[in-house]
Amino acid sequence: MTVTPTEVGLYTIEAKSTDNVGNIVNSSINFTVLADVTTPIITINGLPGTNDWINTTSLNEVTFTVDGNGSAVVAEDVTASIIAVPSNSVIVEPYVITPDGSDIYHVTIQGGVLPADVTAMRLVVVAGNEVGGTSESSYLYPVDNSVPEIAIINPEEGVVADIGATLNISVEASDLLSGLASTTIKVITPIGTVLLEETDSDTPEVANSVMIPVTAGSYIIEVTTRDIVGNLATASRNVIVNDSAPIITFSTVGYENGWWLNPLTNEVIFTVISGSVNNVEIDDIDVIISILDSENSETIIQETTPLPTANANEYSVNFAQLQLPNAIGLKVTVVATDELGLTNQNEQLFALDYADPIIEVTSPVGDPAEVVYGTDAQIVLEFDDIAGTFEENNVTYNSGASGIDITTFSISLDNQDVTTEGTISANGFILVRGDLNPGTHTLVASISDFVGNVGSKTHIFEVIDGPAPVVVFNPLANNSWWISPASDYALGVNISSGHAETVISTVTANIYQEPANTVIQGPIAIAIDQAGNGEINFHGSILEDSQNAIRIEVVAVNGWDNESTFNQTYPIDRNIPVLTIDNPVEDSSYLLGTTLNVVFHSTDLESGLDITKVKVIKPDTSIENSLEDEGELDVTTLAVDLDLAGTYIIEAIATDNVGNIANLVRTFEVNAPKPVIEFDELTATGGWINTSELNEIVFTVDGNGAEVVASSVTATVVAMPENVAIMGPSIVTINSDDNYVLTIHGGIIPIETEAISIIVNAENIVGGANEASHSYPIDNIKPELTIINPTENSEFMIGTSLVINVQAMDSHSGLLSTYIEVFGPDGVSRDSVLDLDTPETTSLEVEFDTAGIYTIETRSSDIVGNIISISRTVSIDAPNPIITFGELVVSNGWINVSNNNYLTFDVDGNGLELASAGVEVSVVAIPSDVTILGPVNGTLNPDGSYSLTLHGGVIPNETSAIRMVVTAENIIGGVSESSHSYPVDSYCPTIVFVSPEQNSIFTEASGMSIDVLMELSDIETTSVRTKQRGVSGLDSLVIHVTNQDGEVILQNSVANVANSYLLQIPVSDVGQHVVTAVIYDRAGNSSTRMLIFSIEGVVPDVDLEFTAKPYMYPSPLARGSVGTFVIPTTKAAKVVINIYDFSGKLVRTIANNLAGGTSDLVISFDGTTDDGKKLARGAYFAKVSVVDGAKEINRVVKIAIK
Incomplete structure (x- = not known):
């Protein structure tokens, strides 16, 4: 079959073969299809100007280039970022960067953004091209964040030189990081011009120069050194060149010469002229004024610049009275500096006189x-x-x-x-x-x-000259001189001329207020009659509050022009009389029907008392008794009969001789007898109030000789310490036992309340009223309850007898009872106890006769009804089944990954039958801890054992072992779980044919045999995840050989096979032969390999030639697809195909040991490079070389990838 991958990734080819008797051979192979991606080339440039050093003060710029490596660079995929070293913190986040017109990228960073502890800066560049290739490159730039060190060796500090002298300047500098770039020496003259400036870039570590001063004054040597990245260090030194300083002369002479200085406003005059031979300008004049005290210390009080006067070189300074109290003198210091920097000072002392003669x-x-x-x-x-x-x-x-x-x-x-x-x-x-x-x-x-x-x-x-008139002042009413600001007066005088032969010509008066001694009225002309009497009218309202008297000054002149002045003082009485009630005292109270002596007295310490009045007013506003007397009253008694209950008022008034009035009011109470209120104790609860039930408060009210007003008996309940009323006031009625009962439900009492206060008010028919309260503590705290035995999470076996112990305590109202009840696993109560005698410690013995979870419920109650409940569970266990595991004897304890694995185990019910379907099995892969099988019911074998069949194909890759987990339960609930681990041999053994080579051709010979050498191994291998896997070791080898007709010509089985095996195959047939070898390890893993060789008849030798031009189809070849080379030759030979790109670079080599002969050689080509990457689109050249040992022929084939 032909496989054409369409995606990049890892591929697995799995093969399975079954023979007629059911033997199965499994085999697999992995290969990876890689993308044909080229990555960009990033070149980051250094900083040759600074030896790659970065500065931390100014702008730094670095550059880089990006080559797309045969593909265009994607602009948005080029990013740059900057990272600080050693902290590895990101200074500049990755950002897209664009190149300049020359395709150079520029990265700038301001040195000031670098952290203080940075020692280097790493530039990280990432770039991508259009074919998806991505590259990352970085460059480390060291950072120089320290300034150089610099020192002026010569001249030393404080050197004084002469004009025209030669002065050597030497400087030493160093830099431990980027290195020094230059050192500059500059000399500045006293007038600010530059005498010399030299820069040494060759040997900046040691710089030297020479200065020759031409004028006197203070010269400044400034030295600057710069390192390669621009960090600067500076130093300076002053050199004084001799000349005369300014001359300061005072015009105002100090106290040493007898002169004194008035400190109120003063002017000090002085002159300043140049002392230099060159008569240079005066640059700066400062004046310091200091105080001298009696302890010879100085305090600067003023620093100023003087003002020039109209005279040349003359200056003055003015200062006001700035002296300290302890000052005895003043020092004026003048400091002058000329343009050469030469400074002089002079001072003048002055004594202080600022007291008037x-x-x-x-x-x-x-x-x-x-x-x-x-x-x-x-x-x-x-x-x-x-x-x-x-x-x-x-x-x-x-x-x-x-x-x-x-x-x-x-x-x-x-x-x-x-x-x-x-x-x-x-x-x-x-x-x-x-x-x-x-x-x-x-x-x-x-x-x-x-x-x-x-x-x-x-x-x-x-x-x-002669006798003067005589003035006599007439006293006021009561023969006193006191006046009041609230009254008007006609103050009388009598004036005589002083001599019978003269008469009064004029009389005037002035009125002064004292103690200010200021005139408030006058002068007033006084008209007198023939007897010499006259009056001065005065209005008290014009007096000020701060005055305590007026003084009348009368000036009388007689006919001889003799004048006399007489004064009379009239004290001012602003204060009211003192009025005191000695009895009764404030807030007094008395019983009805008694007699009270009201005791009082009055006095006035100024103008004196005029009259005192006292009266006593009864509750019905009638006057019980009164008294009126003139003048001061000693201790006086006024008897009063208290015949009405209520408030009596005593009013007293005292008036002094100038009309000031004192008022005093005092009240006292006359009370009827009060009812008596008494509270009963809460004996049933020990005096405590509960917060959940009803509480009855009992109290009595005695009218104290008078009948109690029924509607006046009220009660209020107040929560403490909040002091908040939570009930009432409400009327409480008397019961048949002459008691009052107040019912309080505990639910209305707030949670945080510590006590309640019962406030009872009652009144009798004669008006006597009383209020009484009583506090009752609140018990809103539950008792404390602890189960001592059994402890938390206890477990016991069936049949155990257990004593349950409980402890309780209550620190408030006290314990009332403790209750224990035990519930079985079915929720039915098994036993209970209520302890009223010793609720602090309670016990209950229980026998556990069934397995399961028992619940212990306990509760404790205090006297006021607070309840606490707690519970605890105990586990009663049945005997658990016993699980044992069988060994994998056949596979030496190993699990294979290609065939079935038969796992066995035994379960003993531990004296009890197992529950139906009570055995479950799961298989877990290690180390992934993933369940790969189950849970399933185990298979019960006839011999009573259990088994589980695990096919190796379900075991994940990278599994180093499996764990079989068995769970068993018996009929009374006893459960056991046990597990056993088996190592996994996840690698198949390997076969390598050492000789002959695959597809070898042999020439037919009589009695010939072919030796096939095989290397066998079952080697422990390290996976790509670097996890070790175990191997079980080699077990057996099975071999069979077939000829070109498929007939088995040899079959062999080898047990306990070694690592190599030599097989001799006798052959007599011409054609292709196939050797099939199957190797097994001890875990049952197997792998199969085949070797093909051919036997050819003896044929005449022919010359090696191409019978047609080699070619590849299809052409062009689609990128990622598979093409085929066809190579026709005259004889069998070895073929090598080398594929080159247009630049002549070798990208792929394909070799095959057999070509031509009876048919064309067909060789597949997947369009990839030697390292598995897809070839880029374009034209390529394939050099086809055919070699038979005697001759080599070559042909170039042009191919294209689209």
Whole structure:
């Protein structure tokens, strides 16, 4: 038969032959049909410029090309991705990439996206062509993510050189990864120009240069080194070239030379000029102002840039009062830098004086200061400027004393400048005046210290002549001076002239509020009568809340112009009187019919009490008793008869002399006798409430001498700790036993409730009311119940007697009972017990008389009815059948995969009959653990054994063993399962004909025989899945030989065959002979091979020639189909066909040992290469070579694949 595969994949040819007596030979062969696919060629280019190194700071670009390898590249199948090494994390996911115009693909990656720990980057390229070929290639680029190391060896740090000196510069650099590319040395002058710049790319590891400074100042040496991928490292060093720094001079001299600085607003002036021989420009000037304290430490308070003045090179800086409290001085530091970078600084110290000078008047003095008219007025002032500390805003400051500058002194008398009329010295001033008229005179003087602090003084004195008027103030009502802000007053005064010969000319008054000492009314002209009496009207409403008094100032002038001033203070009474009820106290209560003494007192600490009133109001609003008295009341008692139940009110009022009123109200209760409420205990449940049944709460109510109002007895049930009412309030009626019964169903009690509180309210006919409550704990917790014996998953044999033990406990209301009941496998109760005496430990003995599952049901109840139930099952087992397996003696214990395997086993019911159809068998393949047969019923043999026939053909490939699983059950339910494993020999033994070669031709000779040498093996082989398979070993060999007429000329059977066998075949017939050999292994696997040879008669020798041109048909040959070569020759010979593509590449070789002769040689060609791939469509050349040992003839045949 001819097979033409139509799909790529693995093919299996299976052959089976049966002879007339039923012997069967099976054989199979596998072959693979592969796709004729060429794969693209991917070439990834390196980075020659950086020796393949990738940088992590800038853009990197790599390239690659793709050759379709005879087929066009599929654009969308070309993808690139980038993977970080060593983390193997994907940096760039696979993406489709297109080439440029030159078919070059470009991949770019920004170094900044690479992880910090990356050491390399792998570019992965995948490409596909139109014939379905796919290739993948990758390229590893190392990553340089570190900068080079660089060090300036010379000059050393801090070197100072001279102008014109030669200074050697040397630099060392290194890079451990991509390597150095260049090192650059640059020198920058003090004015910012570049003195030199040199780059060394030949020996960047050691770079040298020379600099010669031509000007003074600070030079900067900048060094940069770059590695191959562009990472940079820099270093710098300063070199100072000698020259003179700027010169700083202060114009304002510090305190060391006697100068003082007033810190309120100041200006410091200084000059800055260049000190350089080249007179260079000044680049920068900074001023630092610092505080000096008493502990010689400095604190910077200001850093600023000075302002230039109108003068050349002169600058000034102003600062305000920024001093700290502990400051004793100020330091101004000026720092100047010229364009050469040379810097200098100078500083100036200043003492601080910000205390004003002191002016004291030593004459005229007194209280008041007076000078008698007609005498000289001696005006004497003293000056002082004191160093030390002073307080301001509760902060202590230090101050120096710069001294009195007498040139700044000025003084006026009654607004007239008299500075030059007196005598001034460093210590004071003296002025004598004898022409001052009677009346008030005012001195105003001022003087400065040397830093500009100004001290001033105002002084008033009187020039008096003769007696002055006398003012007498009249007290208010009750002979007091107290006033109220809520009242208006006419304040009376009496004024006399002071002497009989003069009269009052004017009287004025001012009203001050105290303690502010501010005028709130006035001046007021007061009219007086002939007796000297007058009034001042005042409205209390104009007083401010913050004031505690008013002061009336009256100024009276007599006919001699003598003036006198009198003052009277009127305190303000804003406070109400103090009123106290000593008895009864707050929230008092008393029984009906008693007498109460109301005790109270009143007082006022300011203007004094005017009147006190007290009254007691009964519940019916009538007044029981009252009292009214003037002035203060000591402890006073008022008797009250309590003849009504209810609330009594005590009202007390006290008024002081300015009209402030105090009110006090107190209430107390007069109660009727209350009913008495008592609760009974829940003796039946030990005081506990249940949450599933009815609960009866019993209580009694005694009217306490009065009849109970029936409708007033109510009960409310509250859940605790939630404090939520769950029942009521509801009216509870009395029963025949004079008890009240409240029924509560446990179902209304919330789950989380720990107790309930019963609140009972009752009232008697005289109005007495009472409320009482009682709490009852809730038992909503089930008991704890444990089955001690038997334990979980226990198993026993039939006939076992078992004692069941149960333990129970309850930590609340206590246990009531425990119950045990046992149910058999049929669900019927076998035995039970109810334990009311010792419910904590309960036992029940049970005998198990049948096999199956028994159920133990237990439950326990507490006193309030909470129940817990648990159950447990036990397995009662019957005797299990006994299963034994037979051995595979015939096959040495092996299972074959080509013939039937006969498996046997025995089942013993263990003293009992087996159940009908109670034996099942399954076969499982190992290692796949797949069931390949069953479960089926085992076949019972006449001898009582069981058997199972397993055909090797059902055993899957790669099976190393099978496991036979047998399950047996007896009539009382005893079940056993047992298994046995048998190794599988899944490989057939092999036969290889060593000689003669297949299709050999022999020339007929008398008495000739043909020796056939065979190699036999049953070799352990490793499968494609790398799993080892066992072999059972060679067993026997069966051979028969037929001639061209099909007659058997030789038949032989060999037992215990070795690995090689030589067969001698005597032949006498011309024509084709077939040797058929069948090899068996011990597992029963077999394979068959045939050898064909021919015997030809003696014929005259002819020359080897082609009798016609060789050809192949069909042509063109469809891709994937089979063609046939036809080769006609004059004699038998060997043939070799070599097939080449148009480029001359050899793609296929076909050889055959016999050609020509009596018929044309026909050779099949499947259109594939030597490695099984389909040839691509196109033209090919086949070179046909025929050789007979003496001559070789050749012919080229053109073929085409479409």
